[in-house]
Amino acid sequence: MTQNYLDADVILSIAFRVADAAAIETLKWFRAPQLLANNKLQAGYDPVTQADWAAEYAMRSVLDKFCPNDAVVGEEEQDKLGTSGLSWVLDPIDGTRGYMSGTPTWGTLIALNDGVSPVLGIIDQPYIGERYVGGLGHAFMERKGVRVSLQTRATSDLSDAIIFTTFPEVGSAKEAEAFRAVADACK
Helix, strand or coil: CCCCCCCHHHHHHHHHHHHHHHHHHHHHHCCCCCCCEEECCCCCCCEEEHHHHHHHHHHHHHHHHHCCCCEEEECCCCCECCCCCCEEEEEEEECHHHHHHCCCCCEEEEEEECCCCEEEEEEEECCCCEEEEEECCEEEEEECCEEEECCCCCCCCHHHCCCCCCCCCCCCHHHHHHHHHHHHHCC
16 A cells, blocks of 8 residues: 555545445435436447436545545546545446346446555445455455455366356457357356
């Protein structure tokens, strides 16, 4: 970490506040009949809703209060430069189409980068009440205040591994070819 005034517990506490702020906004609009969406693309379809904007604003407000010198990279607003060496990466609603459709297949993504690499990642799924945390010495899922440790399976053979993704077409043609090679070898 480049900031010595923030230890892992403090960072985790701030990240949870960021997730909680997003949850208030996303849950307010989830399955609401008045949910409005715009298309961010000229060609194709990449939706953004008022819930995306409200949640990212709430997330940034928490970071402005607790980490005013950190950079923030968000999906809906302009990047904020920082001086601390830390960068927060925010996606207020990952799975906007599912969100708009009323399915509980969306979540909020939060990452923290120390200037070299990611050091913390959180997947928060407020509708189903699960939060997944990895980094800073932690790997757990939390539900209703109960933490369950996460770990990979003890599989040593790729043919015994299970692979799952909802969006394998992300990336370059070379990355897609590599993904298919791994996926073809897995269950």
